[in-house]
Amino acid sequence: MKLDHRFKLALAALAVAATLPFGAHAQTRGGTLNMIVQPEPPVIVTAINQQAPTQFVAGKIFESLFTYSADLKPQPSLAKSYEASADGLTYTFHLQEGVKWQDGQPFTADDVVFSLADMLPKTHARARVLLNQFVASVTKTDDLTVVVKLKSAFPAFLLMFEPGFAPMMPKHIYAGTDYMTNPANQKPVGTGPFMFKEWKRGEYIKLVRNPNYWKAGKPYLDELIFNVIPDSASRAVAFERGSVDVLRGGDIDNVDVKRMRALPNVQYTTAGWEIFSPQAYLLMNMRKPPFDNVKVRQAVMTALNRKLIVDNIFFGLGKPSTGPFVATEMFYDKNTPAYDFNMKKARDLIKESGIKPGDYTVRQLAFPYGATWDRLGEYIKQALEQLGFKVDTESTDAGGWASRTGNWDFDVTMSFTYQYGDPALGVQRLYIGSNIVKGSPFANVQGYNNPDLDKLWNQAASEVDLAKRQELYSKIQGTLVTDVANGYLLDLEYPTLYRGKIHNLVKTAIGLNESFDDVYMDK
Amino acid sequence: MKFLSFFLSRVGKAVVVVLGVVIINFFLIRLAPGDPAAVLAGQAGASDATYVQQLTVEFGLDKPVMTQLWLYLKGVVTLDLGFSYRNRVPVIDLILERLPATFLLMSCAFIFSIVLGVLFGVVAARARYDNRKRWVDSVVTSGALLLYATPLFWLSLMGILLFSVFLGWLPAFGMETVGANLTGWARAGDIAEHLVLPVITLGCFFMAVYVRLTRASMLEVIGMEFVKTARAKGVAPGRVIRAHVLRNALLPVITFAGIQLGQMAGGAVLTETVFAWPGIGRLMFDALLQRDYQLLLGIFLVTSVLVVVFNVITDIIYRLVDPRISAGGQGAGA
Numbered sequence: 001m002k003l004d005h006r007f008k009l010a011l012a013a014l015a016v017a018a019t020l021p022f023g024a025h026a027q028t029r030g031g032t033l034n035m036i037v038q039p040e041p042p043v044i045v046t047a048i049n050q051q052a053p054t055q056f057v058a059g060k061i062f063e064s065l066f067t068y069s070a071d072l073k074p075q076p077s078l079a080k081s082y083e084a085s086a087d088g089l090t091y092t093f094h095l096q097e098g099v100k101w102q103d104g105q106p107f108t109a110d111d112v113v114f115s116l117a118d119m120l121p122k123t124h125a126r127a128r129v130l131l132n133q134f135v136a137s138v139t140k141t142d143d144l145t146v147v148v149k150l151k152s153a154f155p156a157f158l159l160m161f162e163p164g165f166a167p168m169m170p171k172h173i174y175a176g177t178d179y180m181t182n183p184a185n186q187k188p189v190g191t192g193p194f195m196f197k198e199w200k201r202g203e204y205i206k207l208v209r210n211p212n213y214w215k216a217g218k219p220y221l222d223e224l225i226f227n228v229i230p231d232s233a234s235r236a237v238a239f240e241r242g243s244v245d246v247l248r249g250g251d252i253d254n255v256d257v258k259r260m261r262a263l264p265n266v267q268y269t270t271a272g273w274e275i276f277s278p279q280a281y282l283l284m285n286m287r288k289p290p291f292d293n294v295k296v297r298q299a300v301m302t303a304l305n306r307k308l309i310v311d312n313i314f315f316g317l318g319k320p321s322t323g324p325f326v327a328t329e330m331f332y333d334k335n336t337p338a339y340d341f342n343m344k345k346a347r348d349l350i351k352e353s354g355i356k357p358g359d360y361t362v363r364q365l366a367f368p369y370g371a372t373w374d375r376l377g378e379y380i381k382q383a384l385e386q387l388g389f390k391v392d393t394e395s396t397d398a399g400g401w402a403s404r405t406g407n408w409d410f411d412v413t414m415s416f417t418y419q420y421g422d423p424a425l426g427v428q429r430l431y432i433g434s435n436i437v438k439g440s441p442f443a444n445v446q447g448y449n450n451p452d453l454d455k456l457w458n459q460a461a462s463e464v465d466l467a468k469r470q471e472l473y474s475k476i477q478g479t480l481v482t483d484v485a486n487g488y489l490l491d492l493e494y495p496t497l498y499r500g501k502i503h504n505l506v507k508t509a510i511g512l513n514e515s516f517d518d519v520y521m522d523k
Numbered sequence: 524m525k526f527l528s529f530f531l532s533r534v535g536k537a538v539v540v541v542l543g544v545v546i547i548n549f550f551l552i553r554l555a556p557g558d559p560a561a562v563l564a565g566q567a568g569a570s571d572a573t574y575v576q577q578l579t580v581e582f583g584l585d586k587p588v589m590t591q592l593w594l595y596l597k598g599v600v601t602l603d604l605g606f607s608y609r610n611r612v613p614v615i616d617l618i619l620e621r622l623p624a625t626f627l628l629m630s631c632a633f634i635f636s637i638v639l640g641v642l643f644g645v646v647a648a649r650a651r652y653d654n655r656k657r658w659v660d661s662v663v664t665s666g667a668l669l670l671y672a673t674p675l676f677w678l679s680l681m682g683i684l685l686f687s688v689f690l691g692w693l694p695a696f697g698m699e700t701v702g703a704n705l706t707g708w709a710r711a712g713d714i715a716e717h718l719v720l721p722v723i724t725l726g727c728f729f730m731a732v733y734v735r736l737t738r739a740s741m742l743e744v745i746g747m748e749f750v751k752t753a754r755a756k757g758v759a760p761g762r763v764i765r766a767h768v769l770r771n772a773l774l775p776v777i778t779f780a781g782i783q784l785g786q787m788a789g790g791a792v793l794t795e796t797v798f799a800w801p802g803i804g805r806l807m808f809d810a811l812l813q814r815d816y817q818l819l820l821g822i823f824l825v826t827s828v829l830v831v832v833f834n835v836i837t838d839i840i841y842r843l844v845d846p847r848i849s850a851g852g853q854g855a856g857a
């Protein structure tokens with residue numbers, strides 16, 4: 001029975017492989033792809049909101065200048081090519097010809113200038129910081145060419161142009177309006193392969209094929225439906241019953257993944273998260289004892305069995321982190337010494353630190369994102385107690401967590417953040433001294449302050465020479481690990497589960513946030 | 524005339540209650556830790572204090588609390604419930620979009636529970652005095668007790684598991700088949716199919732309550748002198764039950780029906796979540812998690828108005844059934 005199944009799979013694989021060189025012939029047109037969006041996004045315009053579900057849906061409607069391969073190289077999207085000057089200060093983007101907005105207006109260099117110089121610096125939570133800090137000017141030389149001049153070199157700039165980070169927005173709709181209340185926010189108009197059709201709040205979002213999409217013959221699918229299903233057990237049932245065809249990372253609990261994988265004709269991958277590369281870590285408030293003491297932090301790192309966390313709490317979905325960069329991050333240095341689990345050594349480190357753990361009651365702020373994080377919190381509590389600390393766990397909801405973490409009101413808590421490919425985009429913000437700002441939970445909330453390292457961060461961010469950049473980031477990783485600037489727990493992996501009849505679902509570093517212009521289904 | 528003054532005094536009290544609810548809620552919400560700007564900025568992955576500041580100003584949270592309350596109340600009078608900055612849509616639109624789904628679910632569950640509840644209650648009460656049918660009473664009462672004690676979420680998950688996953692008879696989520704584009708009767712049938720499981724899970728608890736209430740008050744009335752008189756006069760047993768016993772036993776059931784409607788107006792958050800039902804309960808839950816103050820206040824306002832309306836209706840029915848009840852006295856109360 002099993003052999004038979006494998007044989008069929010092999011045959012199917014062969015069949016698919018055989019058809020590949022012939023290109024579009026084998027790709028069937030038509031069909032509706034049913035997916036889940038959870039939680040329901042507030043709007044589906046990434047220029048205004050950048051939550052994961054917003055990016056997931058809006059990625060089909062809006063495009064940016066590039067998309068990225070799994071090894072984070074820019075691939076053509078609205079820009080067909082680019083040139084960078086040797087000093088890294090000037091970028092010239094050449095746009096595709098014949099691109100139209102979904103309302104029929106032509107897409108030109110004016111839209112790019114408007115997006116990068118006017119709209120995104122005002123509305124996009126992450127892009128605005130970089131655009132305001134690094135960009136000196138955005139100008140068009142003709143309708144298909146845009147030149148961006150930077151104030152200082154910033155190689156990570158080229159990783160900014162995926163649709164979630166720098167979506168191209170229509171100037172003819174937004175210019176001169178209040179961006180936040182523009183009616184187009186409810187009926188978005190982009191250049192992408194799918195157009196907004198209907199949003200029944202609480203039920204579903206429906207997108208339909210854009211008949212005038214600039215890539216001839218694409219997309220293949222007729223409709224995309226994003227179902228809103230708030231309960232994770234119900235989401236698992238919906239997939240099991242065949243009501244939805246795709247489960248995205250986070251749609252179901254890790255504990256259900258194995259069961260869903262075992263269903264007949266279900267495909268599984270953890271690819272497509274390379275640019276986001278989320279890392280989970282333990283935040284220790286370094287502003288006061290006992291975590292202002294580096295030996296204590298080292299003891300905590302040594303007392304945490306990260307393999308156990310990955311295997312038993314995350315059901316194998318992840319890899320133990322060795323340092324502040326996830327293994328798929330650019331400039332990750334695998335030679336940075338990591339901490340091994342060793343309870344005896346951890347107790348020795350506590351002794352060396354000179355503190356009496358019994359004197360401290362550690363306030364652990366629970367991370368309110370589901371059962372997996374609750375278990376992780378319980379494990380961390382236990383590990384700290386084995387070191388002799390008393391631990392009080394305080395629970396809260398997502399709003400309370402964000403507020404308390406952003407205002408530094410905790411002793412320890414957990415979190416995870418995206419690393420966005422380049423350390424200058426996603427990692428630096430967690431450790432650089434200038435980002436010790438109250439109010440945001442994803443800044444340097446633990447209070448790590450190292451002026452020497454800040455210099456290296458800034459140097460590395462604007463270093464054009466790759467080898468020199470690597471050297472700087474290796475040094476940074478070494479220092480952060482020694483200082484335990486955060487308790488690095490694991491590089492998270494997100495599973496994507498989908499029916500075998502679906503093809504080309506995950507192709508790039510942005511995975512399911514991709515435009516889906518290539519996705520097709522067997523009839 | 525007497526009835527009109529009864530009605531007006533009830534409505535007058537209701538307006539005061541709603542106003543009180545709005546003001547108390549306004550302050551209660553602000554007691555929760557975490558402000559909307561921080562939540563929104565956090566979810567966007569922003570690490571930028573000026574962005575949080577910008578959102579705070581946009582949400583109007585930089586103004587003094589009393590000013591915010593005044594602005595809100597002024598809006599409410601003109602039926603402007605404010606703007607949901609998170610959803611970028613006027614609050615009233617979001618609420619009106621969700622209300623029909625909740626009404627549908629609620630009314631079906633209400634009818635389901637009250638009809639079956641009263642029916643089983645009557646059956647049980649009658650069987651109690653018939654030695655050969657005594658077992659029927661035992662079965663019904665223990666069944667009701669079981670439903671009364673079973674957690675809703677367990678019941679709903681088991682329902683999904685049995686009827687959706689194993690048997691494949693009923694859909695597991697949503698209000699209608701997405702993308703089927705049905706119209707007319709086909710659509711009604713589709714919605715009815717989607718209604719079955721949520722209505723049963725939502726209705727079972729209240730059905731159990733009605734069974735117990737009806738049975739208990741029937742047994743009380745059955746022993747009364749006027750029933751014995753009716754029997755002695757030779758009135759047919761079925762008519763005794765309907766006209767003499769049930770009619771008098773229904774008052775506590777009506778009281779509780781008013782309470783049930785009030786509770787359900789707030790939305791059945793759990794049922795709506797498990798079955799992905801696009802109702803007001805879930806909207807409220809999401810708004811709470813996201814600290815969407817304007818939306819949350821709007822939902823509180825609308826649901827409290829509904830609760831009050833249902834209570835007024837209950838009072839009126841009460842008075843119609845038993846004219847001895849007056850405006851100043853008892854009743855379900857708001």
